[in-house]
Amino acid sequence: MTTFGYFLSSEEHDPKELVRQARLAEEAGFEALWISDHFHPWLDEQGQGSFVWSVIGALSEATSLPVTTAVTCPLIRIHPAIIAQAAATAQILLDGRFRLGVGTGEALNEHILGDAWPPAEERQRMLEEAVEVIRRLWTGELVTHRGDFYDVDTARLYSLPEQPPPIYISGFGPKAIELAGRLGDGYVSVSPESDAVEAFHKAGGEGKPAAGGLKVCWSQDEARARETVHRLWPTQGIPGEAAQLLPLPRHFAQLAELVTEEAATESVPCGPSTEAHVAAVRQFVDAGYDEVYVSQIGPEQDGFFSFYSKEVLPRLREERQA
Template sequence: MTNFGYTLMTEQSGPRELVSYAAGAEEAGFDFEVCSDHYSPWLTEQGHAPYAWTVLGAVAQATSRVDLMTYVTCPTMRYHPAVVAQKAATLQVLAEGRFTLGLGAGESLNEHVVGAGWPGIATRQSMLVEAVEIIRRLHTGSLVDFRGEHFDVDSARIWDRPDVPVEIAIAVAGPRAIERFAPIADHLIAVEPRADLVESWNATEGATAIGPSGARAIGQIPICWGPDEESARQLAHEQFRWFAGGWSVNADLPTPAGFAAASRFVTPDDVAGSIPCGPDLDAIVDAVGAFWTAGFTDIALVQVGDKHQQAFLDQAAKPLLAKLRDASGG
């Protein structure tokens, strides 16, 4: 069965609105909710970047059924991994076992703000491997001393630990990342509907195979539902034209101004070519279907922009979920 999620996109909505949307998404029938963890929006037009962990703590109390996840947190620069371990444990206590810690190697947009520079991808991946080891050790409840290549931990212990262990999902974009992260992660995260990522993960020694009762493959896709196609296309262009840059660009640009410059030649037609826009629910189902066809078990939807967010939850979410479940066979 495919699970369908709702994205709490901190870049496009304020903290109070996000908590309200989270409750509405649970009521509409979504299976899980993921939350971005940003210090800056991608574009100034988005206009928001509240602290994700505070939002998730409130969401854990405003909801009771949906699973929750960071999508994703970088535990290597803006946050020390020992601090991420404590935050994740506390959130799992508040969520009563519904939380998954989604991790990634980060983007310059969010991590450069602490003034530590922006390492190359090989270094960032090494830092993430070390961070996961620290988080795993601390989540045992033991007193941890750690001396690594990138991080030190001095006599640290997590005092408030959940009854349900925090599982870790890691974002991957290619074979090098899968080789490094599949053996140390519980679940896969990817934002492209690529069957080769699932296949490579399953073929990696030490990885938990993706499938029922095994690892989850958790994807994400932007949609821009709206009352008419043209206004939805314009909204998607205003809010999400940065999306056209792809991961190799998005990881390294440091500011919203950089994303604005990089996307200045992206047209509304370009954006609509990769994001379904307008009221046609069947078109959205067709786009989302690429993920379950590729073997993904969980798919989170991003409703682009704050403008139609409440209307999407009130008017479109329930019939869309019914269509998605019917089409996916679940």
């Protein structure tokens, strides 16, 4: 049975607003939370970039919903041993409701300490080793690790939950999806593609959850919603590998000048149409996702939660029951 969750945008909203939105999401009937993990926003216009682990601590007191990072990169900016400690603490604070979503990241966030940005295949090998380090530390044993990418010297985690959090792995291409199926406890994507879910299952993910996320922009005025998407998330219309390679928000802004409003909003339901919002979520359900997370673009958060509470979530639950 599909879980319907809300996707908190650390790039758009300050930490206190993220906590407020989490409360509103639970009150509106959402059943789980995603939260993005960024150092920089994609664009200066988005304007935020809080430390996700601090926000997760606040969420543990503000809501009873499960929380998943969507997604953390445990490769360069933060060593996987520290991610292991952070995730173990989050799992304790959330009483077992935390899931660690991981991926191979973007230069936008990972270049900040001056490290070289590796090619995709090397980052996938780094992710595999990082997951190994994290899981070893979650055993509570004394860990020494000498790997291709990471060294750990006689480290032991003392604050450990009764059960370690599941690790969901993000994947877009065939190799990344294969890695997710082979190593992950779940799969993360933002594309409603049944082929990706099937590939995850065939790679070892059968019986494991697949989680998908999408962006929407509710407003009573469809034209205003479309303008908001084009202003805040034109990056939706930038194709190819640029999202993984560009180091600064201004570089994304330069490319975004080429993105038309039509291109930016092509996959984003905009405005007050219940059917448009339901249909967008339904694409992920029909593709086989077990969890679907919706992110509202822009400042009209209160109206969005009221709309979804009264119009969209009841429809989705009716279809789920059917």
